[in-house]
Amino acid sequence: MVQSVAVRGKFICGTRSAIGVRVKLFEHDLNIANAYSQPIQNDEYMLAINHDDVLNETYTDQDGNFFVHGTTVEVNQIQPILKVYHNCLLNGMPGFRKIHFIVPYHFTNYGIHAKRVLDLGIFNLEVILPVSMNVTTFLVLLILISTNNGFVNRNQSVEIRGRFMCSGQPLHRAAIELWDDDRSLLKSLIFILMQKRGPEDSYIARTNTDERGEFTIAATYQRKSEIIPYLYVYHRCDIDQLPLSKSRPMFKLWRTFVLKIPEQYVNTGNRALRILDLGDEILLENCNMRNELYYRRCAYSMPSPFLSRLTHHDFFLN
Secondary structure: OEEEEEEEEEEEEOOEEOOOOEEEEEEOOOOOOOOEEOOEEOOEEOOEEOOOOEEEEEEOOOOOEEEEEEEEEOOOOOOEEEEEEEOOOOOOOOOOEEEEEEOOHHHEEEOOOOOOOEEEEEEEOOOEOOOOOOHHHHHHHHHHOOOOOOOOOEEEEEEEEEEEEEOOEEOOOOEEEEEEOOOOHHHHHHHHHOOOOOOOOEEEEEEEOOOOOEEEEEEEEEEOOOOOEEEEEEEOOOHHHOHHHHHOOOOOOOEEEEEEOOHHHOEEOOOOOOOEEEEEEEOOOOOOOOOHHHHHHHHOOOOOHHHHOOOOOOOOOO
16 A cells, blocks of 8 residues: 655754755565555656665755655555764764664555654754664764773763654653763673663763753763763653553553763863753654564663652652
């Protein structure tokens, strides 16, 4: 059946627009029966074999904005994936960094035109989303998680701000924790790729999004070597749509994800000299909802001990 999807957004790299970023719309196809796709031209379509499941691609304009629309013929419901190739933070190094956004199912529909457009908002490409990356990204990550030798404890500061949205509405009471990566190089790679927080990491600070979905988290932490901060975010965007949530409404489920903080936003002293602005970010479904067991494994994480002891109070509000 003919199915369509559309995505738009704006990419920035620090304080400047990310110009010429390549944006490709894919369909994640695990069914060998889904062998055909259809490009749309002049409100018509024709069937063609598409081994790579590429629906469409585009590039960001002079302001960093993009819009991409894709249509395909599939037997089952499609799972669109937006892949972004950019060179933010590479500092002249060859190659590209690659990040993925999995488009929620309710932004797809039957027909040759998308009825709803997924708006990613403003996304800062300096943020490291290491769920999927190429070799170049591994090199950048190795630089980011390397540490310098030191003998004296020193104060180091970092500050992050941003805004989280869910289905076009501000996401109130999302919990944001700031942690320091205390693991070895190899363990850091493994845990960050798995989007998990290790038991050896050091807790630094915590905050919540306000009624507008906005947050600011600033902290100073004392350590001999350079700190390697990351954000651990707990939220309930679209969680009520899961069958398990409907059958057990009193059981609070939480979805989590990790954002790695680039090293240039960490400085010595009692105050952050630069603020990492995440922009307006839309919280997406980062797992396949068609397979509930897989979704449960990667997204049903409960809050950390710092949050669990507050679950019976007003700290968590829908």
